[in-house]
Amino acid sequence: MKTLIRNATILPMTGPEDMLHGSIMIEDHQIVAIGRESTNFKADRIIDAKGMIAMPGLVNAHTHLGMVYFRNYRDSSLNLQDWLEEIWKLEAHLVEQDLYIASLLGIGEMIQSGTTTFADMYFFQAETVKAALDAKIKANIGLTLFGDLKESKHRVATILPELQQMSGGSAIKIDIAPHAIYTCSDDTLRYAVEIAKQENSRFHIHASETIKEVEDSLATHKMSPIAYLASLGAFSVPNYLAHGVHLAAEDYPILQNKHTSVVHNPSSNCKLASGIAPIKKMADYKIQLALGTDGASSNNTLDMFQEMRLSAMLAAISTEKTILFSPYDILQMATIGGATALGRAAECGTLEVGKDADIILINTDKAHLTPLNNIYSALVFAAKSSDVDTVLCRGELLMQNRVLQTIDIAQVMKKTQTIWEQMKNRN
């Protein structure tokens, strides 16, 4: 299958000056040429992108799709601890088959808002793998670990082979995802590192999200959560850490390595009053940054455009300096930064010949995007997720003219509502 996208304003995200007008030629799942249209390229499918921006698909580097059921639900004035306790009560009522529909709903929402790759950490991961495969989106699915070593060994022995078998030969990767230092024992965390090393997987964890987590770590382990994770060997494998809100001076050099990324989740951090992650300081230390939405319960959407805008706003307000992070830097976090965090920098995150055709088209024919002026500013500060018109992942159309191609979203929304009503009545 040969696809031609023509008449686009192309942002390859390989450098702020690399913007061009022209065509993108795609053969099967890969980009084979960018720029002037070749007369030798006989396209099976032509997409006219006049008035549209073509850019890499967004990477949501931290979410929990199963939590879509709990969005907009009893979420006022809760801090992380109170909120977790509320959520754990609800999660006790989840059954395996609930997760397929939740995952499809979340994936549908993400495609509608321009995401082509996501990293998830939750229960019943096989259902999320199945949904990602059916929707033809890329994903790093975390095998989530909680509790003591016995429980973790049981989870790895029973779940990992199934996830690996399901995802083999696909665009799905399986990561090892111990939930957090306060929900996993020392042995579980060491074991997670060992399994990640053995399986050549990435290590995904929540870290330094709240002051309470840091204080408890200092009291129990006599070190910060980051230093504690380092002492357990977590930085000896490629890893990405969600949050990084409260960092000690000694944490920065630990995070400053090319196998580590910190995933900024600004909406969740604001909503749970966790704090503002020091992304400018991390960037000054050359710490790799990515962006995530976190779950729909603490956000309450999976909309990366909202996260981009809020990141820029918070970076400014937290230091009382305007435009600390350029809009281009923010877009990098949401594209190549996420791809790097998820071990996919060679395959996506920028538009380049030889990379996968993970491309979104953004319709600029909108009042709020007129005049467009600085295109990067327009995307971060003015564009809405509903401006995303068309989405391709590995050359497959996932959405065209705002219509999802791989998910019957009306049906999925209806089923989500039914399951949620049932769940509230389960004992």
Ligand SMILES: [Zn+2]
């Ligand atoms: Zn999270």
